[in-house]
Amino acid sequence: MKQQYRALYNELCQFIAPERLIHDELRTLAYGTDASFYRLIPQLVVRVDNEAEVSRVLQLTRQHQLPVTFRAAGTSLSGQAVTDSVLIQLSSNWRGYQIHDHGHRVSLQPGIIGGKANLLLAPFQRKIGPDPASINACMIGGIAANNASGMCCGTAQNSYNTVESMKVIMADGTLLNTADPESRQAFTQTHGELLQRLQQLGEETRANTELASLIRHKYRLKNTTGYSLNSLVDYSDPFDILLHLMIGSEGTLGFISEVTYKTVVEHPIKAAALIFYPDMEAACRAVVAMKPTPVAAVELIDRAGLRAVEDKAGMPALLKTLGSDATALLVDVRASERSELEQKLAEVNQALHGIPTLSPVEFTEDADTYALYWKIRKGLFPAVGAVRNTGTTVIIEDVAFPIEQLSEGVLELQRVFQKYDYQEALLFGHALEGNLHFVFTQGFDDPKEVERYQHLMDEVAQLVAVKYKGSLKAEHGTGRNMAPFVELEWGKDAYNLMWALKAAFDPENLLNPDVILTRNPNLHLENLKPLPPAHQLVDKCIECGFCESSCPSRNLSLTPRQRIVVQREIKRLEASGEDIRRLKILSDDYAYQGVDTCAGCGLCEMQCPVGINTGDLTRSLRHERSQAYTGTAAWLGSHFEGVANTSRIMLNVADGIHAVVGSKAMSAMTSTARKLSGNRVQQWTPSMPKAAPKMATVLQQQPPRLQGDKVVYLPSCATRIMGAARNQGEDRSTPEVAMSLLNKAGFSVLFPEALGAQCCGMPFQSKGQFETANAKAEELNQALLKATDNGRYPVFCDTSPCLMRMRDTLDSRLRLYEQVEFIHDFVLPRLTIQQKTERIALHVTCSTTKMGLASKMIALANACAKEVVIPPDITCCGFAGDKGFTHPELNASALKDLPSAVVGCEQGYSNSRTCEIGLSEHSGIPYQSIIYLVDRLSEGKR
Numbered sequence: 001m002k003q004q005y006r007a008l009y010n011e012l013c014q015f016i017a018p019e020r021l022i023h024d025e026l027r028t029l030a031y032g033t034d035a036s037f038y039r040l041i042p043q044l045v046v047r048v049d050n051e052a053e054v055s056r057v058l059q060l061t062r063q064h065q066l067p068v069t070f071r072a073a074g075t076s077l078s079g080q081a082v083t084d085s086v087l088i089q090l091s092s093n094w095r096g097y098q099i100h101d102h103g104h105r106v107s108l109q110p111g112i113i114g115g116k117a118n119l120l121l122a123p124f125q126r127k128i129g130p131d132p133a134s135i136n137a138c139m140i141g142g143i144a145a146n147n148a149s150g151m152c153c154g155t156a157q158n159s160y161n162t163v164e165s166m167k168v169i170m171a172d173g174t175l176l177n178t179a180d181p182e183s184r185q186a187f188t189q190t191h192g193e194l195l196q197r198l199q200q201l202g203e204e205t206r207a208n209t210e211l212a213s214l215i216r217h218k219y220r221l222k223n224t225t226g227y228s229l230n231s232l233v234d235y236s237d238p239f240d241i242l243l244h245l246m247i248g249s250e251g252t253l254g255f256i257s258e259v260t261y262k263t264v265v266e267h268p269i270k271a272a273a274l275i276f277y278p279d280m281e282a283a284c285r286a287v288v289a290m291k292p293t294p295v296a297a298v299e300l301i302d303r304a305g306l307r308a309v310e311d312k313a314g315m316p317a318l319l320k321t322l323g324s325d326a327t328a329l330l331v332d333v334r335a336s337e338r339s340e341l342e343q344k345l346a347e348v349n350q351a352l353h354g355i356p357t358l359s360p361v362e363f364t365e366d367a368d369t370y371a372l373y374w375k376i377r378k379g380l381f382p383a384v385g386a387v388r389n390t391g392t393t394v395i396i397e398d399v400a401f402p403i404e405q406l407s408e409g410v411l412e413l414q415r416v417f418q419k420y421d422y423q424e425a426l427l428f429g430h431a432l433e434g435n436l437h438f439v440f441t442q443g444f445d446d447p448k449e450v451e452r453y454q455h456l457m458d459e460v461a462q463l464v465a466v467k468y469k470g471s472l473k474a475e476h477g478t479g480r481n482m483a484p485f486v487e488l489e490w491g492k493d494a495y496n497l498m499w500a501l502k503a504a505f506d507p508e509n510l511l512n513p514d515v516i517l518t519r520n521p522n523l524h525l526e527n528l529k530p531l532p533p534a535h536q537l538v539d540k541c542i543e544c545g546f547c548e549s550s551c552p553s554r555n556l557s558l559t560p561r562q563r564i565v566v567q568r569e570i571k572r573l574e575a576s577g578e579d580i581r582r583l584k585i586l587s588d589d590y591a592y593q594g595v596d597t598c599a600g601c602g603l604c605e606m607q608c609p610v611g612i613n614t615g616d617l618t619r620s621l622r623h624e625r626s627q628a629y630t631g632t633a634a635w636l637g638s639h640f641e642g643v644a645n646t647s648r649i650m651l652n653v654a655d656g657i658h659a660v661v662g663s664k665a666m667s668a669m670t671s672t673a674r675k676l677s678g679n680r681v682q683q684w685t686p687s688m689p690k691a692a693p694k695m696a697t698v699l700q701q702q703p704p705r706l707q708g709d710k711v712v713y714l715p716s717c718a719t720r721i722m723g724a725a726r727n728q729g730e731d732r733s734t735p736e737v738a739m740s741l742l743n744k745a746g747f748s749v750l751f752p753e754a755l756g757a758q759c760c761g762m763p764f765q766s767k768g769q770f771e772t773a774n775a776k777a778e779e780l781n782q783a784l785l786k787a788t789d790n791g792r793y794p795v796f797c798d799t800s801p802c803l804m805r806m807r808d809t810l811d812s813r814l815r816l817y818e819q820v821e822f823i824h825d826f827v828l829p830r831l832t833i834q835q836k837t838e839r840i841a842l843h844v845t846c847s848t849t850k851m852g853l854a855s856k857m858i859a860l861a862n863a864c865a866k867e868v869v870i871p872p873d874i875t876c877c878g879f880a881g882d883k884g885f886t887h888p889e890l891n892a893s894a895l896k897d898l899p900s901a902v903v904g905c906e907q908g909y910s911n912s913r914t915c916e917i918g919l920s921e922h923s924g925i926p927y928q929s930i931i932y933l934v935d936r937l938s939e940g941k942r
Contacts, residue, residue, distance in 0.1 A: 078479025
């Protein structure tokens with residue numbers, strides 16, 4: 001850290017905890033990366049918790065004359081959120097919200113993910129207006145600061161047109177609440193000069209007929225190039241001008257600490273058609289024809305885009321038969337009532353009448369087909385990312401043409417790509433607004449490639465901004481990539497006006513300098529991000545950050561994107577040999593930040609547009625470093641039953657000591673032992689279970705029925721070893737309860753031979769001991785084939801992660817059922833639920849989600865409870881097998897918000913014994929397998 005930043009750091013330490021002031025080489029690299037193709041490494045990352053901290057940080061950075069950049073989710077595509085100075089990053093504390101007027105308005109803090117905001121509004125059949133494709137990853141702060149729009153919101157429902165009020169912290173640290181008269185009055189006293197300047201600039205702009213006309217023309221289109229100059233012609237009150245200037249300001253005018261939106265209707269009835277036209281001209285004629293009709297979205301896909309997805313599973317066979325000029329339109333129509341939908345569809349069909357198509361126009365309301373159409377559209381960006389050459393990046397830019405010139409503009413744009421040999425480039429976008437995205441791959445490791453890119457962007461800028469008077473940035477924000485072209489698009493007068501606005505808000509140019517406005521004509525060609533190969537498992541990563549919201553370690557160490565970023569740098573340094581010191585630092589620190597604190601849950605794969613499971617990378621790295629222990633793992637695998645019995649003894653010893661000394665003394669003793677051992681002793685908690693009884697004891701108490709449909713029951717090694725926790729209120733182990741339930745439902749239960757030695761291999765796989773993991777899986781495979789008569793009988797497993805691994809590794813003849821699925825499909829119909837319990841908490845494990853069983857788990861819980869609470873911000877619990885014992889901070893971080901989410905619940909349920917330990921420890925309520933709930937409330941049908 002440079003000297004001037006060290007002085008700032010020392011002052012920040014007076015009111016911000018050191019763990020939130022990040023300056024080590026690994027995390028500044030990781031946290032400084034966004035979704036763009038630029039790289040700047042911050043000197044200092046400051047994780048702020050509240051408005052007071054932001055205000056003080058801005059005061060100090062101004063005092064030290066150090067630039068600052070704000071970061072929410074970092075999904076920005078144009079370099080808005082990177083810096084080589086101070087990066088202000090939102091902590092997890094910025095997720096407050098307030099719903100007003102039955103959902104017609106909503107106040108949101110900047111750390112709320114857009115998709116979560118819509119979930120909050122769903123009960124009111126409302127949503128926020130902006131609907132960017134990244135809505136399940138991007139945060140409200142970025143949505144507002146970039147004026148993000150999307151597929152359905154157009155310009156009428158973007159942030160600019162739906163914002164009602166805002167809390168904003170100015171460059172000098174002053175907080176303004178535009179909805180509060182007292183705050184406005186105080187601001188007038190302290191910042192009267194700024195308000196007068198805004199009023200003056202507004203009056204001058206409106207009086208300049210030519211400039212005002214240009215501004216109105218530009219905002220007929222989607223336009224995020226430069227500042228929101230439309231605020232100067234749309235409003236005369238300086239507070240209104242200030243409010244709307246903040247929208248799309250990309251952190252260059254102030255910090256948005258809260259935004260209040262007027263919400264829009266979320267129509268429950270939806271229909272869509274995928275319409276194929278013989279060429280671009282016909283498709284664009286259809287777009288113009290539909291402009292005045294009540295369509296929700298019209299998405300254009302060129303032939304290259306269709307070709308990119310035609311081989312994907314579920315795609316219509318017609319795609320492969322289309323001609324080279326074919327173009328598709330995805331048309332979406334939505335309504336609140338059936339009659340309204342029919343009327344709207346009639347209007348759309350009438351508008352399309354007479355325009356030739358390659359197949360009949362057919363709208364569908366079928367949910368699967370509707371989802372398939374949108375899957376085609378949303379799969380275009382990742383389709384390019386998945387097939388690009390390693391070392392290249394995926395660039396997505398978005399422009400807007402006047403809709404009446406859309407066809408000509410698109411054809412010329414395609415010719416420009418062909419001219420510079422971007423053969424893989426494809427076009428798609430929000431055609432109703434003339435807004436098109438173009439996607440292509442680009443390498444930056446060769447000066448000739450950089451030069452080719454420069455020529456492309458120069459020609460695109462001339463074509464879009466000059467020839468067609470369109471927008472160079474329609475919805476992704478100006479960023480660093482288009483900052484050198486702002487004057488070209490807007491002209492000298494408008495450009496000077498933007499600089500005047502910047503000077504009024506930020507006279508020292510410390511807020512995100514070079515973003516939106518720059519004096520550097522080559523800015524877009526500098527600080528280009530390298531993407532060297534790291535590992536074949538993750539080389540397709542485009543660093544978009546979609547994975548981060550689901551990662552349990554996101555608030556503790558690194559996210560999947562950040563793990564890949566650091567691995568790429570490590571591999572680059574290894575290959576170049578240029579900085580041995582830095583390589584050693586990154587490698588050493590990555591052991592904890594990247595490997596030890598990765599839960600390996602794989603939820604990132606479900607959010608990743610190119611399907612990367614970063615947990616696989618982690619397991620591969622664990623495999624590399626665990627080679628010295630291969631023999632030990634093999635011994636443990638071959639003596640598994642004895643190891644399990646030893647574990648039972650240790651659990652009983654610990655429970656006996658706990659009974660004598662109590663929880664407080666036990667925690668102190670084990671904590672001291674853990675510290676003295678260098679964290680080698682595992683963490684003990686009051687939720688630590690007693691030993692489970694041996695299966696022989698279980699079967700004495702719950703003997704299997706001799707008659708009935710046969711099922712093979714595989715209690716996992718976790719449930720065979722770990723019983724109920726002390727003071728849990730239920731002393732039976734999971735296998736005891738499972739046997740009670742299966743007997744009650746009339747099943748005749750069988751078991752695999754040598755049950756005590758059986759294991760799916762999950763504990764070994766998670767530690768990178770793949771050989772032993774596979775050996776145990778093969779042992780289990782043979783035992784289950786024999787027990788099931790080669791798949792004749794179903795297999796019931798009581799632990800979700802184990803069942804998922806079994807499905808991945810065992811013989812396809814085996815019919816393998818996770819406990820939730822088996823109970824939901826086969827057990828529940830044979831039972832009578834006597835009386836529903838009141839309010840329960842439910843944790844859907846990551847393996848349940850990945851197997852597509854979440855809906856069945858929720859349905860099962862709803863069958864047994866009057867109210868089911870599913871904490872909205874909890875994904876993987878972070879216990880991760882034994883991580884809750886070895887790295888309890890991961891479990892604690894992942895479940896930080898759990899206690900407040902389960903208030904009013906007396907009991908929680910899940911379907912993984914180890915997860916239940918961590919959930920019990922950090923929620924304040926006991927968690928058990930959902931088997932307990934069903935067994936407690938049910939009787940067998942007679």
